[in-house]
Amino acid sequence: xxxxxxxxxxxxxxxxxxxxxxxxxxxxxxxxxxxxxxxxxxxxxxxxxxxxxxxxxxxxxxxxxxxxxxxxxxxxxxxxxxxxxxxxxxxxxxxxxxxxxxxxxxxxxxxxxxxxxxxxxxxxxxxxxxxxxxxxxxxxxxxxxxxxxxxxxxxxxxxxxxxxxxxxxxxxxxxxxxxxxxxxxxxxxxxxxxxxxxxxxxxxxxxxxxxxxxxxxxxxxxxxxxxxxxxxxxxxxxxxxxxxxxxxxxxxxxxxxxxxxxxxxxxxxxx
Ligand SMILES: [Zn+2]
Numbered sequence: 001x002x003x004x005x006x007x008x009x010x011x012x013x014x015x016x017x018x019x020x021x022x023x024x025x026x027x028x029x030x031x032x033x034x035x036x037x038x039x040x041x042x043x044x045x046x047x048x049x050x051x052x053x054x055x056x057x058x059x060x061x062x063x064x065x066x067x068x069x070x071x072x073x074x075x076x077x078x079x080x081x082x083x084x085x086x087x088x089x090x091x092x093x094x095x096x097x098x099x100x101x102x103x104x105x106x107x108x109x110x111x112x113x114x115x116x117x118x119x120x121x122x123x124x125x126x127x128x129x130x131x132x133x134x135x136x137x138x139x140x141x142x143x144x145x146x147x148x149x150x151x152x153x154x155x156x157x158x159x160x161x162x163x164x165x166x167x168x169x170x171x172x173x174x175x176x177x178x179x180x181x182x183x184x185x186x187x188x189x190x191x192x193x194x195x196x197x198x199x200x201x202x203x204x205x206x207x208x209x210x211x212x213x214x215x216x217x218x219x220x221x222x223x224x225x226x227x228x229x230x231x232x233x234x235x236x237x238x239x240x241x242x243x244x245x246x247x248x249x250x251x252x253x254x255x256x257x258x259x260x261x262x263x264x265x266x267x268x269x270x271x
Contacts, residue, residue: 004090004204005037008037012030013072013075018091018229021217032270033105035051038201042180046095053082054260057076059103061147063068092116095117097118099198099269100124103141103142104140121196124196138235139193140193163177173190191215191238197213206260210262211262218266
């Protein structure tokens with residue numbers, strides 16, 4: 001049986017439309033916090049990212065962390081919480097892959113009654129361990145969330161074996177074979193945050209799917225080849241790396257239109 005992927009939206013924030021693509025205006029739009037539950041994998045049920053959670057609101061209650069919430073007003077309805085959505089689906093993840101360690105990708109984890117094993121990148125983990133309160137806030141992870149993350153004992157993607165990447169025509173870098181059978185592949189998507197990874201599912205009940213986290217903010221931006229503004233890219237990552245990854249994904253979306261691309265905050269993907 002093939003893996004089955006269910007897209008989840010765990011809260012949203014509002015930010016100007018141009019944050020997703022430089023040709024859009026100042027009008028605020030909703031950026032969903034996307035995650036995905038992948039059932040029937042060789043590793044059991046796998047959760048990719050976890051969206052917003054109560055930890056986000058606690059961690060951004062006082063200054064200077066409050067700025068995070070002011071600049072990107074955030075909402076999480078009780079019915080949208082990760083725990084509630086998973087219990088409606090009667091699904092309990094055996095493993096959670098955190099694509100990178102920004103608050104809008106990790107906070108939902110702490111709403112789970114039972115914490116599953118966590119998998120993330122060693123590069124992201126090492127970066128999280130460095131810097132003080134302001135540096136970690138600037139890096140997209142308020143201090144209280146950082147402390148909760150650092151209390152975990154994650155597995156690291158870089159410790160898994162590599163195989164030749166099915167997307168080597170478009171993306172360079174190693175391809176980590178998480179399940180040992182080529183069915184769950186972690187691919188580095190450098191340029192946003194530290195040590196960001198995407199998850200490629202070469203086969204699912206709905207065809208090949210590629211969860212690309214924050215390597216782009218919308219499918220339309222990839223189709224139209226319009227990146228976010230330089231200021232946004234620079235604030236959250238390394239511009240040269242980001243541009244290379246973004247251009248590679250634009251080419252991939254044209255070269256392999258059969259692969260579903262899932263930018264984590266794309267309103268078209270996570271509606
Ligand atoms: Zn991010």
